[in-house]
Amino acid sequence: MMLKACDTNLGGYALYIRRKALVIAVLLLALVPALIAALSLGAAAVPIKDVVLSLIGADAPRRSDIIVWSIRLPQAVAAMLAGAGLAVSGAAMQSVLRNPLGSPFTLGISHAAAFGAALSVMAVGAMEIPSAEGGAVAVYNPVAVTLSAFGFSLLAAALITLIARVRGASPEVMVLTGVALGSLFTAGTMFLQFFADDVQLAAMVFWTFGDTARATWRDIGLIAAVTLPVSIYFIAQCWNYNAIDAGDETAQGLGVRVERLRLVSMFAASLLTAVSISFLGIIGFVGLVVPHMVRRVIGADHRFLLPASLIGGALLLLVADTAARLVLSPNVLPVSVLTSFLGVPVFLWLILRGGRH
């Protein structure tokens, strides 16, 4: 009788696991139509047939080839990479910081990046002459701004890591340090903005609008070079994150080096965020909301939560990016405006609906 109970146990569990795998498979499949739509829709529509032909390298009209490969595909790939990276970082952060508000933004990383960008606009970028074809976008020197934003976000991450090492890597220490640094960098940015002239100010504000259209193939390569290994690291740690969720001591009892995991994960997530926001600007809310949405559907088992956040983040940002191109067509909104507009109501709805846990 004992054996029978045990068998139904295992059968039920296998079914339950298969259901989670199914959710991930569905998310993955949903990326295909989302990608085709992203490549097809926009101010200049490309028929779906031409999109597919162009993608597989078959004989497509030259106009479609150019639109797909030079304009829409880099933007779509950047959106997917950034969405995936931000969401998976958020999921990892929420686990190690044991805080539902955990995301690299809670730790002041994006504030630091914004400060870095503003500083480089003041120091170097603003000297550039606005070019005729680029308009406001070319007011600053993109390479200097990106490097400076990246440098300062890493500095913020390093500071938090350092303080956490000295004071013990507890979630409280890390969150409080992050919030404090965030407000320090915000103050710094405001200080710079106060002394900036109109052109510089415009460049600073413009930079903060996260926009996937900025990415070149080279940028995408760099973002991917960070996103891939960091995501693999996160997924490899899935059991350790599960253990940490049960409490630090329980995790230690299961052989997890809790402090080290917390520091490395924090740094890896910051790095991943830093690389996408330095190239694309600040895209808020994806890192916070996607893991929560995914958790509602498939639970907090990190074996599934992390891959699903990765794919869910890619999907969400890709769809939001396409929508941002369409809502006020022919005007194009930066995707960051839309993620918050979409994200907040969805998030509030989830909170209200899920009142009983």
Added chain:
Amino acid sequence: MLDVQDIHFAYRNRAILNDIAFDLKPGRILVILGPNGVGKTTLLKCLNAIQKPKAGSVLLDSENLLSLTPPQLAAKVGYVAQKSQTARLTVFDAVLMGRKPHMGWRVKDHDLAIVGETIARLGLEALSLRYLDELSGGELQKVSIARAFVQQPRLLLLDEPTSALDMRNQFELLSLLFSVVRERKTATVVTMHDLNTALRFADEFLLLKDGRVLARGAVEEISPKLIEATYDIPVSIHTIDGAPVVVPKPTETPTATRPTILAE
């Protein structure tokens, strides 16, 4: 065979534990008793290096546990913390986590079978696909113990394992613990507040007082005098239906005033 030698532990220069030494044979249960804040939990954590003792060694089959890496240690020592947190994780997954020290990234059928069997044995089948954050405190405690069982340790450390369980569950769980420990020859160290339960299920006791071992021995040898010396309250020990029962005997009995309050 567990052999604990001269454990010293200090928290920022404040000495908590001094000269703690004891040994324990496989398949035996030792209960650590002592007043609140004496360092029972700390001692337990020193045994599996969650807290690093200033000096001393913990030998399990002549291997010093304190010099092992955390994963190596986890394969030998199971630890059930006093408190655990909940997450949106199913009971089955939470128990499966106990196999972590023995498995790689992939879960094998063997691991699943152990988990399934343990869940059935603890009577958690009906809950196996429920999320932890939907469980009661007592059910959660059972899950933590199930996790330690599937870890199949040679040394099992339990910190107040039954504090949230009702009488029946407490009795059943401790009986099960007793038989599992005997069957697998696991040396088991447990902290407990309830003296009656402790004396009934443990084989040996260790009394802690002011950071030192006041006395240790087989539970049959415990005396009212030792308990008074530990807890500063006079007691008598009776045997009722074969079970030892400790009855506190305060010098002034407060019971006399109670009826008057009720009468008001």
